[in-house]
Amino acid sequence: MSKISGAESHIMEALWTRGPLTAEEIVQTVGPAQAWGEATVKTLINRLLKKKALASERTGGRAIYRPIVTQADYVTGESQGLLDRLFGGQIAPLVAHYARHRAVSPDELARLKALIAELETDDE
Structure with missing residues (x-):
């Protein structure tokens, strides 16, 4: 597994704490505290997917993200x-x-x- 950056760790923390979330829910959870917009959060999600730290699953037409790394x-x-x-x-x-x-x-x-x-x- 590739190293999770400090910025990416905010996404992971939200998922460890709250469980599987949609991209919109992640934006709402970490975006305001970090002053990040939707594009930044989605970029971080994509990096974590490439690092195999997250998994995504489509449910009801929406992607739900969950941590693979504990x-x-x-x-x-x-x-x-x-x-x-x-x-x-x-x-x-x-x-x-x-x-x-x-x-x-x-x-x-x-x-x-x-x-x-x-x-x-x-x-x-």
Whole structure:
């Protein structure tokens, strides 16, 4: 699968959130917030179809679009790309960077500790 661009991700987000939509519904959902017209949204839809991120089906003379790529797969790919580009594919430097450059709440710290404990248990 080709990489989904930032602009295309708005289309995908609408479909992941709301389910299958017509082009008109996608325009109504993402167009105003992004200041995009119908032509821009349809261009993005066509790009996503070519990338095999979306599928279309004709129902009642109208095309209905649905995501083929799951949100989880998209997030995994984007996350791995970020790790690879900025942190050599390693998680510890990423967590260290955020911990040094923004406040970590007690709740977040507890969640991180619980995650580490869970990962340690899974390794046994």
